[in-house]
Structure formats: C-alpha cells, structure tokens
Amino acid sequence: MRETIQRVSSNIKDTADKVKSNIKDRTDKVKDGIKDKRDRVKDGIKDRKEKTKENFKLRAEKVRERAGSVRESQKKCISCSSESYINLQWCLCIPLCTGAYHLCSKCLKRKQEETPTIIYRHGDVIPDNVTTVVFDASVKEILPRLFCHNTSLRRVHLSPSLEIIGEEAFYGCSNLDFIEIPDSVREIGSSAFNSCFKIKSVRIPASLKYIADNVFAHCESLECVTVPPSVVDIQFYAFSGCPKLEEIHGVTPQAKISLTAFIECPKLGYRPNAVYY
Numbered sequence: 715m716r717e718t719i720q721r722v723s724s725n726i727k728d729t730a731d732k733v734k735s736n737i738k739d740r741t742d743k744v745k746d747g748i749k750d751k752r753d754r755v756k757d758g759i760k761d762r763k764e765k766t767k768e769n770f771k772l773r774a775e776k777v778r779e780r781a782g783s784v785r786e787s788q789k790k791c792i793s794c795s796s797e798s799y800i801n802l803q804w805c806l807c808i809p810l811c812t813g814a815y816h817l818c819s820k821c822l823k824r825k826q827e828e829t830p831t832i833i834y835r836h837g838d839v840i841p842d843n844v845t846t847v848v849f850d851a852s853v854k855e856i857l858p859r860l861f862c863h864n865t866s867l868r869r870v871h872l873s874p875s876l877e878i879i880g881e882e883a884f885y886g887c888s889n890l891d892f893i894e895i896p897d898s899v900r901e902i903g904s905s906a907f908n909s910c911f912k913i914k915s916v917r918i919p920a921s922l923k924y925i926a927d928n929v930f931a932h933c934e935s936l937e938c939v940t941v942p943p944s945v946v947d948i949q950f951y952a953f954s955g956c957p958k959l960e961e962i963h964g965v966t967p968q969a970k971i972s973l974t975a976f977i978e979c980p981k982l983g984y985r986p987n988a989v990y991y
Contacts, residue, residue, distance in 0.1 A: 766857065831844075831846040833849075834849050835853065844867060846869045847870050849873040851874070854875060854876060861884050861887055863887070865886070865887065867884075868892070869893075874896045875898055877901070878901045879895075879903060880906070881903030882908065887909075888911045889912060898921065899921060899922065903926060904926040908932055909933070910930075913930075914937050918964075919942070925947070925952045926949055927951055928952065930953050931953065932956070936953070936956045937958050937961065938959075939961070939963070940964055941964040942964055943966050945966075950973075950974045951974050962976075969988040971991070972991060
C-alpha cells in the first residue's frame with residue numbers, strides 16, 4: 715500500500731512538473747510573439763518615417779527646380795504685384811496649385827490665415843487651421859495620427875487609389891462632418907475616426923474584411939452605418955458610445971461581432987443577426 719501511494723504521489727508530481735513546464739513554454743512563446751510584433755511595428759514606423767523624409771526631400775527638390783525655371787519677369791506677387799518675391803524654401807507647405815510660390819511674404823501669411831484648402835501629398839506640412847483636404851492620387855496610405863486632434867478640419871476628400879488609413883489618423887477631429895471612404899481602402903486602423911463628433915453616416919468600403927477596434931467610437935452624431943458583405947469581423951468597441959446610432963445595414967449572419975462593438979448605443983433597438991463573441 716505504501717509503495718502504491720508513493721508511486722501515485724510520484725506520478726502526480728511528474729504531471730504537475732510537466733504542466734508547469736508547458737505553461738512556462740507557452741508563456742515564453744507568447745512573450746516572444748509580443749516582442750516580435752512590437753519590433754515589427756517599430757520597424758514599420760521607422761520605415762514610414764524614412765519614406766516620408768525621402769518624399770519630402772524629393773518634393774523640395776522639385777519645387778526648387780521649378781523655382782529655378784521661373785523667369786525674372788514672373789517674380790512678382792500675384793496678389794499685390796510687389797517684387798518682394800518670397801524664397802520658395804519658406805512655403806513648401808502650400809501646394810503648387812494654389813500659386814503660393816508667387817506670393818510675397820505678407821500675402822502668403824494672409825493666405826495661410828484665411829481659408830486653407832490643401833491638396834495633400836506625402837511629405838506635405840499640414841497647416842493647423844486647414845478646413846478642407848483633398849488627397850492627391852499618389853497617396854496610397856494615410857499615416858497614423860496624421861490629422862489627430864485637428865479641430866479645424868471639416869471636409870476630407872479621399873483619393874480613389876487610397877488603400878490604408880492608419881491608426882488614429884482622424885482621431886479627435888471634432889468638426890469633421892464629411893468623409894467618403896472609397897472602395898479601394900482595404901485597411902482602417904484602430905480609432906481612425908474615434909471622437910469625430912459631427913459625422914452622421916458611414917459607408918464601409920467593399921474591400922474591407924474587418925472593422926478594427928474603436929474605429930467609430932464616440933461619434934456622437936453618427937446615425938446610420940452601411941456594412942458590406944465582405945466584412946467578417948467587427949471588433950470590440952468599434953461603434954461604442956454612439957448615442958444617435960439607429961441603423962446598421964448589410965451585416966451577414968456569418969460575421970463575427972464583439973459583444974462590446976455597439977455598447978452605449980441606446981437608440982439601436984436591435985443587434986444584427988451574427989455570431990457574437
């Protein structure tokens with residue numbers, strides 16, 4: 715009997731050791747995975763910054779080349795005809811199509827303080843008081859936090875060739891009331907439109923497969939959302955805190971939806987027929 719008890723105790727101890735070892739191995743794997751993911755994210759951010767710098771340098775060179783080709787007779791301000799011609803290196807933030815490179819310093823300052831509507835290209839500097847942004851066709855990706863907390867921004871016209879909207883790209887743009895997401899967009903980062911208080915309706919592009927966490931959270935004026943059949947996953951808090959949200963169209967029964975995706979949406983009287991997790 716004693717030997718049996720000892721043998722059972724030994725088996726229990728071995729099993730416990732194996733379980734501890736397995737837990738430790740799994741924990742190490744998870745930690746390694748998290749570390750690898752962080753490293754990849756850091757590398758990605760670093761690469762994007764380098765590309766942005768390179769694009770800015772190329773654009774600066776093109777502007778300077780164009781400046782060199784301007785004839786002496788053209789070196790007058792198009793606003794006041796003054797000959798106090800501004801050096802181009804001081805107005806790279808203004809798109810060429812605005813004619814800002816023909817403004818004297820006084821008129822340029824006044825133009826910047828008026829109603830800025832810019833055509834955005836990679837590397838452009840965004841004025842703090844910009845109200846309307848038109849994205850150039852060359853822009854394939856909106857970098858993370860590019861317009862974050864820009865409270866003067868009201869309208870955004872995205873390029874039909876745009877593919878990625880980065881995390882928190884328009885976070886806290888409290889006066890943004892118009893944005894139409896083209897079908898070319900295949901990825902929208904988390905919290906991309908979080909706290910855009912004036913957006914009333916959203917049509918999710920047909921190329922999107924999942925709606926990331928917090929994407930349209932706290933959009934206080936949001937009333938209607940149209941979701942294409944391609945979306946198979948609506949992640950946590952995606953539309954949380956939208957008190958006026960009443961309608962969700964297009965969600966398929968095969969889609970997976972987080973239980974918190976529509977939390978704090980009191981006017982939404984039903985939940986879409988889908989798989990909840």
